Amino acid sequence: MNPSTGANAPRSLTGARFVLGTFAVALATFMNVLDSSIANVAIPTLSGNLGVSIDEGTWVITLFAAANAVSIPLTGWLTQRVGQVKLFVGAILLFVLSSAACGLAPNLQVLLIARIVQGAVAGPLVPLSQALLLASFPQQKSSNALALWAMTATVGPIVGPALGGWITDNYSWSWIFYINVPVGLFAAATVWSVYRDRETPTRKLPIDKVGLISLIVWVASLQIMLDKGKDLDWFDSPVIWALTIVAAISFVFFLIWELTEEKPIVDLRLFARRNFLGGTVAISVAYAIFFANLVLLPQWIQGFLGYRAVDAGLVTAPLGIFAVMLAPVMGKVMPRSDTRVLATLAFVGFAGVFLMRSHYTTGIDAYTLVLPTLLQGIPTALFFTPLTAIILSGLPAEKIPAAAGLSNFVRILAGAIGTSLLSNAWSDRTILHHAQLVEQTSVDNPAFVGSIARLQTMLGAGAPKATAFFEASLNTQATMLGLNDIFWISAVIFVAIVPLIWVTRPGKGAGAGAAGAGGH
Template sequence: MNQPTLPPAPLHGAKLALATLAVALATFMNVLDSSIANVAIPTISGNLGVSVDEGTWVITLFAAANAISIPLTGWLTQRIGTVKLFVGAILLFVLSSWACGMAPNMLTLLAARILQGAVAGPLIPLSQALLLGSYPREKSSTALALWAMTATVGPIAGPALGGWITDSYSWSWIFYINIPVGLFAAAVTWVIYRDRETPTRKIPIDKLGLVLLIVWVGALQIMLDKGKDLDWFNSSVIWTLAAISLVSFVFFLIWELTEKQPVVDLRLFAGRNFFGGTVAISLAYALFFANLVILPQWMQEYLGYRSVDAGLVTAPLGIFAVLLAPVLGKVMPRTDPRGLATLAFLGFAAVFFLRSRYTTGVDTWTLVLPTLLQGIPMALFFTPLTAIILSGQPPEKIPAAAGLSNFTRVFAGAAATSIVNTSWNNRTILHHAQLAEQTGLNNPNFGDALARLQAALHTDVRGAYAALEQSLGAQAAMLGLNDIFWISAVLFVVIAPLIWITRPVKGAAAGAQGIGH
């Protein structure tokens, strides 16, 4: 089989524009599905007869399956070829999206979401490779900025689009919309890139490493998701899952560090830039993504917002993210990415501090303002840290480095979603108990308040107590959410120094070039 030994020449003109659109749509479709279900969780849960907590599995299992499949990208690329794998992943994503929309019950939906997350794994690394390989080397920073803009807008547009579709049509359509987008992206990508296929060769796969990866990630994710329902370590099931995850993780570490062709090249963490950049981007993304999940849930459950309204409140996040992305592409080659990433972390901290001051009577503008401002650190987040992570890597290590850093980031987001949901629930219970201590007829102020409530609602004592309990629940949930926001702000400041254990990097081009070639 004749395979090109040198990278194909860059694309130009209309062909480059169309190729960029197709690859961007595939990326957008993937990252959109990581957040589009966020605002629809209460509706999906109600329609399928499960609790909202169980409904969040729609988000976390997609992310966990996605994280597991990402490290396989390098092996699959060498066996199948970049173009065939990318187009095949898009078509399977379309098929699994159709299955999600058709799901008659939660079990079927979760199975389809696992498949969807698994086939989505190669899309992010391969979209970077195809896009950057289409541009001249001197334009690599611009290409990386365009990719980052697409990857940034997806999670932002997801809640607004998901809310509008859920309220106007049916939650199933949040998955059906992937079908025309995916078919268009696959067709255009195949027409333009089929003659630019990468060489293939048969190489063995690290079967034991893959099995251990699936076992420890799967057991840990189930433990985090079910911990709250099963009262954590008072349950033998949680203890069993924890033991399985820990033991398989230890064996996974030992095996991967000694295997000649590991499914996950953990030796990459020996590099300062890879270690510091990957840990920083994973922790930051975990905090960002988990808060992006619980914010619309709170607005719908306690503020009475419709799905579309909750989504629209989060939509302004994309304004600055989109406007600043092209500017960042020009600034990056002349700037130390560590400084830009530090500004992003401090910006995130400021945004979450503003949110920690919310009250139950918060107005829409107060909700929107931090979201609007969050677009600024979002624009400074992905591209500089990606440049740091990939800097100094030899060309043959770039796919593995990109895959491992994406795996760590996506898995951190899935785990953090479960942890933050549980923490919010625990803080809400604590605040409810503290507020309830102030109630009781022995407290004269409480008695007066109860009497005024009866008069205002024209109800009896039982009705006044019910209204009071509802008010206490909303206040406790608000205080619990404030705790999450405040802790998130502090953590962003705490993890910012991780960026500075890395060595200086001159712009994004060094890492970007390696991905493209």
Template sequence: MSAPQSTAPLSGGKLALGTIAVSLAMFMNVLDSSIANVAIPTISGDLGVSVDEGTWVITIFAAANAVSIPLTGWLTQRFGQVKLFVTSILLFVLASWLCGMAPNLPTLLAARILQGVVAGPLAPLSQALLLGSWPKQKSSTALALWSMTALIGPIAGPSLGGWITYDYNWSWIFYINVPVGLFAAAVTWFIYRDRESATRRMPIDGVGLILLVVWVASLQIMLDKGKDLAWFDSPLIVTLAIVALVGFAFFVVWELTEKNPVVDIRLFSQRNFAGGTISISVAYGMFFGTLVLLPQWMQGYLGYRAVDSGLTTAPLGIFAVVLTPIIGRILPRSDPRYIATLAFIGFAAVFLMRTQFYTDVSHWDLVLPTLLQGIPMAMFFVPLTSIILSGLPPEKIPAAAGLSNFARTFCGAVGTSLIGNAWNDRTILHHVRLTEQASVTNPAFMQSVESARQSLHVSTDAAYGLFNFSVDAQAAVMGLNDIFYISAFIFIAIIPLIWITRPSKSSADSSNTAGAH
């Protein structure tokens, strides 16, 4: 996405106010991808659904957002950057209000789909408007501000969501977007309305868009409902799998032959784009999926309130915000592959630390790995973005940024579903193993039950209940540790993808002209 070339940079108060307004819109978008994480158990309880069904609130937003991102380029050329950006903010405000008003899960999910769709243009256009606002020689400063805004979300989202959910009502995690969005839209229009980009009528790849929606929606629903419907024992799951597979195959063939594809798949023929996009997408899927999982475990098995789990995960972004500008200065003088490799090793080390969790784990043992995870986060986005965009001609950069954004966002939704299902399966497996000897015919087991009954002065049924609760908690943490082991292995396993790339010397400069966070 390019900033308008015919307009001079802003200065003084207009530059400051414009930067704040555009950044607020970006912050609002990023915040909504994480603010609901800690509120899922509360939302699920209030709406009378399971936590697994409540997780749809997160995954369906991410999937809808991913589908809409590739449309940003066409919509910008059709309506202009400023009109599209302001309209997206206002529609996001409307969708947020509808989310807060939702009386049941289907209504909430419909509003979240709308919210995800209209949020698609916010990230790339906020970046484009900022780059057009600042002098060219200070574009790195503009991008640093943009990146820091994107990274503050993981800090503010969980803690703010937990506080609002606990002290007020979960609806307010959506209502807070209303005043913020209206302010951002009003100020943006006031400052940027005379800086509109040129527009022209462009054909839209309608068939490609329909195929994209079909296979993404089918795959996401299959992943989210598979566990509840016993996977491939269900005709619905089998049908969804076939539709997703066939839809994806037709989508790939169509996009490869379409003159103006909605997603330019040909970019994957570029080794830098392919290696960088696949690695950043898989890594983000693991990162985001586990980020959703942790609050559920803390609230479900450790007795944490929503606000407590939010504050526990909040330190994630501290090092990320502090170190990102430093990494930005180091990158032009170094090979981004080394920095990205260190990031993946750092992620693996953090996940290995988490494999030591246990049922009465201390608060500090929960906070420390989350705090340290901010270090590889700072070394994660910028170098891989640099690799993805290196060697591409300028006219290909907007399409590359859009496609890498789509892949990363979609993998975040898929990762959340897969990791949630894997945790459930591993928990069930460990529960079965832990209770193999729990039988009335086992004298040792019956003796332990009797001992618990006498020491706690409870009935035999209550003693059985306490035993089962203890086994549930132990199985859950063992399943969680399995997920962390697998995550650490995957981060190490995808490092070779970084090294199939050969970023050019100017790769860092490419990221300063069009990032793809």
């Protein structure tokens, strides 16, 4: 049977098929979301084992996100060519295969190729998981389907860092990828057994090949330029200049082509709508800051506070506690609230959290580390759903899939770019603070001379060992000051983008039915 929408739509699932189907779809979503955060705390260990710097190790996260962003706009076209169920199951199986390749990777180059493939095949999983869940529930309970989806998408970031840390400490970083194999195989087999007779109609549609190629070229060039910039000394390198020129030219060509193509792969005309433009820019900039800090914080906790990977994961895990607790509340509050107010409260909340972090010190205790992370769950609950509702409000039903796909593309790409930019900014600020601190380490400075003398007494060693110990402490302090700058800048950006929310038209939970499309 090839069901379609409307009167011919498949009936909702019941009994054991309902339980198994919804569990398997949610599990596939959880696996995908988990993989976007599970590697965060493993980067220092992974980098050390592969003999690369932490900055290079971060490419494991950014290239996955960039590939994921590029593949999302293809979901609609692939669904019509392959069918919803076949595409979903196929994407899971390819995700399993690429996960195994990640775990087996002997070096960074092979790992990055596998992560690019993994990110690309993960693109259709999020939008298709929503569609399958909505088809499983009775129409009057569609909000419950989206609530279940949101819960699984929120639990991923909670479990990911802690689970990734525990696996890395007790086994090997490879197992953060191997864990997807049994989970994915079970999810694929179960989804196929439950949903194979509910396949959607297929038809052959042409694809905008020129738009797709230009999209891949500018995204890849931009991401490589950002990731390699610091290593190649930025614009002193002809490679960086070449990548920048290629990215700029291909981006301009992409814009012109997509705006004039009859059936573009990305419908850029959606940006002519005020709510879509303001909401997409706001959620993308906010997500870039949000995601980048999720990547940088565990690196600092492990590299400079000496926490084990599992402990770094436990420190960042409380982020999702309030996010999960408040998810059902948001479902009741949104229909009666102005979504712009909710989104503004989220941005102000994020700014407050990052201001708290900007006062961190090298002697910070666990409570002071955990408290802002715990509180960050509150604005996180107010963040994705209202902004996605703003983005999709006022759109005709036939435009919602394209709008959700485009906003997801921009948001996820912003996350990858934001991680690269803030990682480079942290390094630059650390170098600046190090230089400023070194200026004080002169034999003419009584405080410095006194410190070296006290260290010699404390360590029972000569001046060279005391000076080396002092230099290590200075590096740790410079790194902390650099990260504090990133936290402060993050707070300022969240306040600065609040006006973007108020560019949009008011609405009370508009578009909430598709709010899950924002995802985490």
